[in-house]
Amino acid sequence: MTAGRFISLEGGEGVGKSTQARALADALARRGIECEVTREPGGSAGAEAIRGLLMAGAVDRWSPHAEALLFAAARSDHIDRLIHPAVEAGRWVICDRFLDSTRAYQGVAGGIDDGAILALHAFGSRGLLPDRTLVLTLPDEEAAARASARDGAANDRFGLRDENFHRAVNAAFRGFAEAEPDRFRLIDATGSKQDVTDRLVAAVADWLP
Numbered sequence: 001m002t003a004g005r006f007i008s009l010e011g012g013e014g015v016g017k018s019t020q021a022r023a024l025a026d027a028l029a030r031r032g033i034e035c036e037v038t039r040e041p042g043g044s045a046g047a048e049a050i051r052g053l054l055m056a057g058a059v060d061r062w063s064p065h066a067e068a069l070l071f072a073a074a075r076s077d078h079i080d081r082l083i084h085p086a087v088e089a090g091r092w093v094i095c096d097r098f099l100d101s102t103r104a105y106q107g108v109a110g111g112i113d114d115g116a117i118l119a120l121h122a123f124g125s126r127g128l129l130p131d132r133t134l135v136l137t138l139p140d141e142e143a144a145a146r147a148s149a150r151d152g153a154a155n156d157r158f159g160l161r162d163e164n165f166h167r168a169v170n171a172a173f174r175g176f177a178e179a180e181p182d183r184f185r186l187i188d189a190t191g192s193k194q195d196v197t198d199r200l201v202a203a204v205a206d207w208l209p
């Protein structure tokens with residue numbers, strides 16, 4: 001049995017995470033590796049129900065603290081029901097956002113202490129971390145243009161936040177990667193979708209048969 005792997009894709013809005021989660025899984029499937037593609041918030045029935053609470057409504061529907069608790073509860077269920085069993089069974093899991101999104105959005109941009117978020121994660125999810133976290137980086141204006149071409153005026157509670165919030169989120173991901181180079185890789189998300197997929201495959205090449 002091959003070793004299971006847990007990969008998270010991170011980055012701000014519109015950088016191409018969802019597109020690349022599927023593309024990376026397809027590229028790995030062509031190399032004989034079957035992957036589960038999942039997302040946060042969500043990925044299990046309970047976590048998808050919590051996603052509905054988090055994504056809809058007014059920007060101030062939840063405080064950053066309440067958001068952090070809801071994301072942690074969703075993550076706990078997602079790990080128990082999907083991520084942990086899949087990795088234990090030797091499968092690869094590619095997760096579109098994970099803990100580092102809470103650290104960036106509710107933490108750095110939302111004002112909650114990183115230690116508090118990690119403590120919540122230790123309690124809710126026994127501190128599970130991805131084996132590797134691939135952060136897609138794109139100039140802020142290019143990411144905003146991609147997101148607005150995709151969404152038009154249809155924004156969720158997070159898309160509605162101002163430019164400064166999103167700038168802080170993008171900077172936070174870069175900061176995490178600099179602080180923890182063993183787990184993180186920064187991936188240039190400019191260029192064609194195929195260019196980006198090729199960079200992602202290269203970032204896990206050391207695990208390929």
Ligand SMILES: Nc1ncnc2c1ncn2[C@@H]1O[C@H](COP(=O)(O)OP(=O)(O)OP(=O)(O)O)[C@@H](O)[C@H]1O
Pocket residue numbers: 011012013014015016017018019020146147149150189190191192193194196
């Ligand atoms: N390399 C690329 N070049 C041009 N457009 C792209 C590229 N990758 C993705 N896109 C397009 O950009 C938009 C945003 O991509 P995607 O939804 O994958 O981003 P995301 O990071 O998951 O965003 P969010 O976090 O806001 O959900 C989509 O319309 C997608 O088709």
Ligand SMILES: Cc1cn([C@H]2C[C@H](O)[C@@H](COP(=O)(O)O)O2)c(=O)[nH]c1=O
Pocket residue numbers: 013039040041071097098099100101102103105106158159
């Ligand atoms: C996991 C997680 C997510 N968020 C925010 C980030 C995004 O704006 C949305 C999810 O939308 P997507 O289209 O599926 O990327 O939720 C967050 O604030 N904190 C988190 O932990």
